Amino acid sequence: MRARWIAVLRTPVGAGAGVLLFAVLLLALLAPLLWSHQASAIDTEHLLEGSSAKHWLGTDNLGRDIFYRVLVASRTSILLALVATLIAVVMGLALGCAPVLLGRRAGRLTTAVVNIAVAFPGLLLALFFAVVFGVGAKGAVLAIGFAGAPSFARLTQTLVAGVAERDFVAAARIAGVGRFRMLLRHILPNIAEPLVVNATIGAGGALLAFAGLSFLGLGVQPPVYDWGRLMGESLNGIYVHPAAALAPGVAVVIAGLAFNLFGEAVAKGFGVPAMIGPRLRERSAETMPAATDDDEAVLVVKDLYVSFPGPITPVRGISFTIGKGEIVGVVGESGSGKSLTALAVAQLIEPPGQVRAAELSFLGAPLLGRLAVRSTAAARRRLLGTSFAMVFQDPMTSFNPTKRIGTQLAEGAREHQGLNRRQAMARAIDRLRAVRVPAAGRRARQYPHEFSGGMRQRAMIGMGLMGAPALIVADEPTTALDVTVQRQVLRLLETIRTEDDVAILLISHDITVVAQVCDRVLVMYAGRIVEDLPASELATGARHPYTRALLAAVPDLDTPLEEPLAVIAGRPVDPAAMPSGCAFAARCEFAEDRCRSEDPSLVSHGPDHQVACWNPQGTAAWQARYLGSESIRTGQL
Amino acid sequence: MSELRFDGVAVRFGTGGRALTAVDGVDLTIPSGQVVGLVGESGSGKSTLARAAVGLTEPSSGQILLDGVPLRYRAGERRPLQMVFQDPYSSLDPRMTVGDSIAEAVPRSAHLLGVGRRRGAGREDAGREGIGRQVVDRRREVGRLLELVGLDAERALAYPGALSGGQRQRVAIARALAGQPDVLIADEITSALDVSIQGTVLNLVRSLQRELRLSMLFISHNLAVVRYVSDIIAVMYLGRIVEVGPAQQLLNDPQHPYTKELLAAAPRRGTTSLQPPDPTVADAEPADPHHPPVGCRFHPRCPIGPLVRTDREHCLTIDPTAEADRRLHRTACHHAAGAPQTAMAPHTRRTFP
Numbered sequence A: 001m002r003a004r005w006i007a008v009l010r011t012p013v014g015a016g017a018g019v020l021l022f023a024v025l026l027l028a029l030l031a032p033l034l035w036s037h038q039a040s041a042i043d044t045e046h047l048l049e050g051s052s053a054k055h056w057l058g059t060d061n062l063g064r065d066i067f068y069r070v071l072v073a074s075r076t077s078i079l080l081a082l083v084a085t086l087i088a089v090v091m092g093l094a095l096g097c098a099p100v101l102l103g104r105r106a107g108r109l110t111t112a113v114v115n116i117a118v119a120f121p122g123l124l125l126a127l128f129f130a131v132v133f134g135v136g137a138k139g140a141v142l143a144i145g146f147a148g149a150p151s152f153a154r155l156t157q158t159l160v161a162g163v164a165e166r167d168f169v170a171a172a173r174i175a176g177v178g179r180f181r182m183l184l185r186h187i188l189p190n191i192a193e194p195l196v197v198n199a200t201i202g203a204g205g206a207l208l209a210f211a212g213l214s215f216l217g218l219g220v221q222p223p224v225y226d227w228g229r230l231m232g233e234s235l236n237g238i239y240v241h242p243a244a245a246l247a248p249g250v251a252v253v254i255a256g257l258a259f260n261l262f263g264e265a266v267a268k269g270f271g272v273p274a275m276i277g278p279r280l281r282e283r284s285a286e287t288m289p290a291a292t293d294d295d296e297a298v299l300v301v302k303d304l305y306v307s308f309p310g311p312i313t314p315v316r317g318i319s320f321t322i323g324k325g326e327i328v329g330v331v332g333e334s335g336s337g338k339s340l341t342a343l344a345v346a347q348l349i350e351p352p353g354q355v356r357a358a359e360l361s362f363l364g365a366p367l368l369g370r371l372a373v374r375s376t377a378a379a380r381r382r383l384l385g386t387s388f389a390m391v392f393q394d395p396m397t398s399f400n401p402t403k404r405i406g407t408q409l410a411e412g413a414r415e416h417q418g419l420n421r422r423q424a425m426a427r428a429i430d431r432l433r434a435v436r437v438p439a440a441g442r443r444a445r446q447y448p449h450e451f452s453g454g455m456r457q458r459a460m461i462g463m464g465l466m467g468a469p470a471l472i473v474a475d476e477p478t479t480a481l482d483v484t485v486q487r488q489v490l491r492l493l494e495t496i497r498t499e500d501d502v503a504i505l506l507i508s509h510d511i512t513v514v515a516q517v518c519d520r521v522l523v524m525y526a527g528r529i530v531e532d533l534p535a536s537e538l539a540t541g542a543r544h545p546y547t548r549a550l551l552a553a554v555p556d557l558d559t560p561l562e563e564p565l566a567v568i569a570g571r572p573v574d575p576a577a578m579p580s581g582c583a584f585a586a587r588c589e590f591a592e593d594r595c596r597s598e599d600p601s602l603v604s605h606g607p608d609h610q611v612a613c614w615n616p617q618g619t620a621a622w623q624a625r626y627l628g629s630e631s632i633r634t635g636q637l
Numbered sequence B: 001m002s003e004l005r006f007d008g009v010a011v012r013f014g015t016g017g018r019a020l021t022a023v024d025g026v027d028l029t030i031p032s033g034q035v036v037g038l039v040g041e042s043g044s045g046k047s048t049l050a051r052a053a054v055g056l057t058e059p060s061s062g063q064i065l066l067d068g069v070p071l072r073y074r075a076g077e078r079r080p081l082q083m084v085f086q087d088p089y090s091s092l093d094p095r096m097t098v099g100d101s102i103a104e105a106v107p108r109s110a111h112l113l114g115v116g117r118r119r120g121a122g123r124e125d126a127g128r129e130g131i132g133r134q135v136v137d138r139r140r141e142v143g144r145l146l147e148l149v150g151l152d153a154e155r156a157l158a159y160p161g162a163l164s165g166g167q168r169q170r171v172a173i174a175r176a177l178a179g180q181p182d183v184l185i186a187d188e189i190t191s192a193l194d195v196s197i198q199g200t201v202l203n204l205v206r207s208l209q210r211e212l213r214l215s216m217l218f219i220s221h222n223l224a225v226v227r228y229v230s231d232i233i234a235v236m237y238l239g240r241i242v243e244v245g246p247a248q249q250l251l252n253d254p255q256h257p258y259t260k261e262l263l264a265a266a267p268r269r270g271t272t273s274l275q276p277p278d279p280t281v282a283d284a285e286p287a288d289p290h291h292p293p294v295g296c297r298f299h300p301r302c303p304i305g306p307l308v309r310t311d312r313e314h315c316l317t318i319d320p321t322a323e324a325d326r327r328l329h330r331t332a333c334h335h336a337a338g339a340p341q342t343a344m345a346p347h348t349r350r351t352f353p
Ligand SMILES: Nc1ncnc2c1ncn2[C@@H]1O[C@H](COP(=O)(O)OP(=O)(O)OP(=O)(O)O)[C@@H](O)[C@H]1O
Pocket: A482, B013, B014, B020, B021, B022, B040, B041, B042, B043, B044, B045, B046, B047, B048, B049, B221, B289
């Protein structure tokens, strides 16, 4: 929480706006104390004068110093703007929270009222209320407050709706929490942040609006003065003494900007980073054929590291190769580095994340290393664009909800393959058909939300097939789906592999899914590959204690019902505190002293099988030792 | 201990052309002290049924009865049903400590405790009865609950952000138990968790259920998980229960083709490849819930239905739900076996031994 505020203040805009806002507030606080005397001193010898050494910005019609008046006016201007904002926020909160407190029917009524009010331009409302409440500071404050209320009400409603949808609110309701308490304990604390940020931005607007009203003579009345009034008074002489009219205007702009910029900087710092899905789409379909060489390897990864400042290194030196038309599965628990590996391959790790590797090449072309020439970088992008596709866990977030599926598939093809609209659409429909979307022609005209989860996932795969990929990386493509649909998607991946000789890297935390479709399985633990074996050997030939524990932990239809399920005791390692020995040692029932001090590396155990363990299970050597010790023990008894 | 009964429950969303019947005439009984596992594909209405039971959505027809008494909810009252949600990352308020979240669900006064007593004897309940009219010492209660789900009592001061997914799910279970529920509803409580953690949560649920003899509705799309915790299994398809029966019996002798499909898709020890089902229907889309198929709702996907066998045209027109009571496991399929004569009790009242 506090870290995020500090992070905001560390950005140039955040820091600048913060300092500015602080200065403005300080001025509002101190100026009247320090300079109100100078500001009200009447100097009859210098009426309506231009700027001079004595009066920097000149004087007004009573000979009062405009510079000091602008400074002193800061308090009135800002205070009134803040009060107006406060009124707007409080009213907005009341209106916005009403649906929670009043129940459904009354809630719907307030929502309708707010919707109508929001449709009116804010300034119009302000003027209307200013007339209603009468001329004067009080009237203007109320007017601006009331005028601002609808937009805060709308904001509150949206925020409240977002929070009210979350399960913890449902849980609290089931626990019998009343409406008031719900609002105070659960909803308000969770919407406070965006509300405060928006109120800050709103204060900037209120400042401007207030200046406007005073300028028109509807706001602050003499002898009190604010920036708006100063502007209005100096307007007559604007051609003679432009500084006198401009100075209060500049003050309004600076103060308004301070509120606005600070709010925006905080909003940006607190917001969510942009999704990676859309970025992919840009490059998902371009024409150039892939520069395939005879080498069968589609992807070669050697000694891949991914690190973040901290420093933590969630992927620690992994190596693997994917051959043409091969399906390789990656399994491991959350945090083991599966997804980061996929993202590193796809060149989607964003700074401050760093990717290092002895080799990372795709279809024979290196993906890492600084490129001297621009065109090579473009060529690399094109290669990834045509021959590489990625499928994410939740296809809903990877599609633009406001565009038809067909259009989204066709978009890239039109831009990069130079197809016209008709051709691109035809290809999109063809690809949808290829991924077995029924009635592809009609479906292409539907929006993402009209697709079921499974169908969306297939459309996402179809998007990857708009080019002619050599590799599809699928990160948990079936986790959000239920078993029957899951099976359809997996079978589709299998078919694509056989028909088009596409290699697939399938990432999943579900070892049974991986076992079902893959040729080879990589088991990851704490950023390392701990076992690399053919999928057919998984059930019987796994050697690493972690792989075996993982297999045992999955209940299936033959799991004995009388016993508790097998579990992996302990917790995954904290990537910030990686132990020096085997990372699994703390949870491993076969750990020895050596495991805690020396890190085992991946070594061959027969063809196509590699294990990183000092004490692999089920090997001949191990069996001899285990049985040996057993017989010794029984012998002693 | 209490029996929960759904009696012809239907839940409709929307109106006009966008109307959708998410739950359509469900009859289901959760016998006292038993676990009913509810399986079905995504969108079949499992969660909607659960939410109707705990009063988060209003049934548009039918009744939900607890020990024969229709449930009625008012805001701010203790609810005899508690629910654990799927996503432990959204089901705990990030701005509240774990302890406060649990404490909030602890009934406020001894009077309410008296109501909760009906559920009967947990291990320390005997002592709790003696508290009588006093206000519960919430802190002690929170500590006790945390320990009950296998967490340190000190964890009460932690915020959810500091806990792992499995730990959060334990907290969510503790909160549900704090309400002293007569029936516990668990909606996909392990599907957001890693396999290595899933096991510990399932073990916990099972031991708690046995220890407290809770009645429970356990929802999951994973048949192997459901099998592990349930006494009775109910299979849901497009808003309807298409088969229900004692767990072992249903798994050994499934009647509905959809149940058989689920069984075929579930992992078995040692199998490592996808068995291809009937290609004519394998890739059929799940039906559109806005326009459910007429006749048998499963017919567009049924491997033994009209699309495969031309002599089964009656499946296109006659709804098999009507006669379900006559069939084994109350199966909604014209071609399921008949019920054994002894088990002909009226369906809504039937409980399985
Ligand atoms: N508030 C709502 N408004 C409209 N339709 C809804 C609403 N809630 C659920 N539905 C629809 O009701 C149907 C049943 O949804 P429900 O969430 O009960 O399914 P489920 O079986 O729990 O699926 P899953 O396994 O994906 O959780 C779906 O078609 C869903 O789109």
